[in-house]
Amino acid sequence: MSGVAVKVDRLAKNLGKNEVLRGISFEANSGEIFGLLGPNGAGKTTTLRVICTLLQPDAGSVGVLGFDTRVEPQEVRRRVGVVTAEIGVYPRLSARENIAYFAELSGVTDGELNSRVGAVIDRLDMRSFAGQRAESLSSGQKQKVAIARAIVHDPPVLMFDEPTSNLDVLASREIREFMIESKQRGKCVIFSTHVLHDAERLCDRVVIIHRGKVVASGTTADVRGPNRDLEDSFLDLVGAR
Amino acid sequence: MRAVAVVFKKEMLEILRDRRTLVAIALAVLASPIVLSVISQVATRTATQTYTVGYTGDVPAGLDTLLNATGLKLERVDDPAAAAKKQVDLGVAFSPSGIDEYYDPSRQSAQLAEVRLRVVLGQFDAARVAAALRQKGVDPSILNPLPVTPHPLSSPVQAAGNAFLSFFLPYILVTMCLTGGLSAALDSSAGERERKTLESLLLTPAPRTQVLVGKILAVSAISLVAALAAIASMLLALTQLKITAGTHIGLSPLAAAVMVWLAILLAASFSSVTLALGTLARNFRQGQAYVTPLYFITIFPASIVLFIPDFNPSLAYYLIPILNAVLVLRDAIVHDAVAWPALAVTTVSLIVTGAASWYAALRLFTREALLVKS
Structure with missing residues (x-):
């Protein structure tokens, strides 16, 4: 494993009157898949949104490759790619145009644009539909567009927020393979999911969040402990068994 | 500033592929010729319309010929007052002592027939x-001791044409600057939330101010195109229709320059306002509900010249957005001159309005609640 890519330190965040995050801390490294686990409403998405600078921390701090999200948010955004469960694409643009738009906004220069976009299209096997308008694409194809636009600027940190929740078995499998490939390329991959079975198969280390607090962290084996799987461990941790 | 150009290019591409916006612009371009054609036909028909005059008594010699020649057809009736209610347009009772006239003012045909009869009489x-x-050897000019010879300093026909333009052109300019880019503005703001693309957009390192400026420029451009296209089609239609026969209807270079300048300011201001309102909305439909009041807010000042043609306010009135643009454009068309202080105040007013709306849009665009609620 390489060095720390994302450092979350005593992070707290309120949304309205809801105390969503209550002082959570963890570190995710380059070259690993780090699982951010917990039930729906635990605070996983809010954590990711703070890391990628969409939300500001109320207390604590978040650093991405040495850049504080509060002080240098643009530098953080240059180094982060995010794939969410909600696959929003511009329907009247083609898949290629969607990717190129985000590449340009992410600072890819005109000279590099075509080669970068072409490389991502090849890597995700999108040639057959790259010229089609996004409105005519399937959910799996749209998810590939969403991944492509998140990685086209080659960010060292990739975050996946419930990326397989709307996809069929084949498309989900491709996403998982892509995460493994990214890890092998030395990226820091943060995988947020409530599907503990997926996390168990993919993650090197995990943190389990419950009601805005970290209830367990460590390698997947450490957190599983003597239990049959992560799901049993989670149920033990939250006292639901 | 690269992000401004990138966003502008992408927004224009999407707008040009959006049937809603293209259809709205096409309808706007077609609307003026169609409306003017209808007005022309109604005006022609009204001028050549024959009205019926129900009468009793003896018609003075020669008057019947004169009435027939001016489109007033005589028809004998038993009771002119009763007939004037429905059967004929006007009732007249001729008697040696004079003429009794009966008409219903609530009927437009009666009003027109009455005016025509007065002229003939x-x-x-x-x-x-x-x-x-x-017959008595007296010169009839004795009845006109101070004859007046008019010397109009400009063509009365041209003045009538300018007055017509000064009514309609500001109205079309204001409404098209608003409606021409409305669909694009909502698509670019509320549409981002509805399609779930907003989060990805805000995740890019592009400065949000630049993203917003790119969007405003694109919406302004399409509003401007819509407004100028509608006005061009109206001016073209005016040259082809009977309504302006014998009249040269057209904009002087000065009035055209003022109009383009005002169109730019209005388009930029409206784009900022509609984008700000659209950013408040969660989807396109909600955005439409938010911008609907804008129609009423803009149409009132835009149509004030129709109701008060001689409205000549003090300079302070030029601080009121939209009304100021309408007044400046009206003066440029009617007088072919620009009151520079009024134009300066108007320019500052519209720029301040646009800047305030842009700032509001930026604040809304960057607030956390935008993402949390979406």
Whole structure:
């Protein structure tokens, strides 16, 4: 494993009157898949949104490759790619145009644009539909567009927020393979999911969040402990068994 | 500033592929010629319309010929007052002591027939008086001791044409600057939330101010194109229709320059306002509900010239957005001159309005609640 890519330190965040995050801390490294686990409403998405600078921390701090999200948010955004469960694409643009738009906004220069976009299209096997308008694409194809636009600027940190929740078995499998490939390329991959079975198969280390607090962290084996799987461990941790 | 150009290019591409916006612009371009064509036909029909005059008594000699020649057809009736309610347009009772006239003011045909009858009777009376005076060896000009010879300093026909333009052109300019880019503005703001693309957009390192400026420029551009296209089609239609026969209808270079400048300011201001309102909305439909009041807010000042043609306010009135643009454009068309202080105040007012709306849009665009609620 390489060095720390994302450092979350005593992070707290309120949304309205809801105390969503209550002082959570963890570190995710380059070259690993780090699982951010917990039930729906635990605070996983809010954590990711703070890391990628969409939300500001109320207390604590978040650093991405040495850049504080509060002080240098643009530098953080240059180094982060995010794939969410909600696959929003511009329907009247083609898949290629969607990717190129985000590449340009992410600072890819005109000279590099075509080669970068072409490389991502090849890597995700999108040639057959790259010229089609996004409105005519399937959910799996749209998810590939969403991944492509998140990685086209080659960010060292990739975050996946419930990326397989709307996809069929084949498309989900491709996403998982892509995460493994990214890890092998030395990226820091943060995988947020409530599907503990997926996390168990993919993650090197995990943190389990419950009601805005970290209830367990460590390698997947450490957190599983003597239990049959992560799901049993989670149920033990939250006292639901 | 690269992000401004990138966003502008992408927004224009999407707008040009959006049937809603293209259809709205096409309808706007077609609307003016169609409306003017209808007005022309109605005006022509009204001028050549024959009205029926129900009468009793003996018609003075020669008057019947004069009435027929001016489109007033005589028809004998039993009771002119009763007939004027429905059967004929006007009722007249001729008697040796004079003429009793009956008409219903709530009927437009009665009003028009009444005016026409008055004109004919005036001419008939004047001719009879002149003939009687001549018979007695008196020069009829004695009845007109101070004859007036008019010397109009500009063409009355041209003035009428300018007055027509000064009514309609500001109205079309204001409404098209608003509606031409409305669909694009909502698509670019509320549409981002509805399609779930907003989060990905805000995740890019592009400065949000630049993203917003790119969007405003694209919406302004399409509003401007819509407004100028609608006005061009209206001016073209005016040259082809009978309504302006014999009249040269067109904008002077000065009025055209003022109009383009005002169109730019209005388009930029409206784009900022509609983008700000669209950013508040969670989807396109909600955005439409938010911008609907804008129609009423803009149409009132835009149509004030229709109701108060001689409205000549103090300079302070030029601080009121939209009204100021309408007044400046009206003066440029009617007088072919620009009151520079009024134009300066108007420019500052519209720029301040646009800047305030842009700032509001930026604040809304960057607030956390935008993402949390979406």
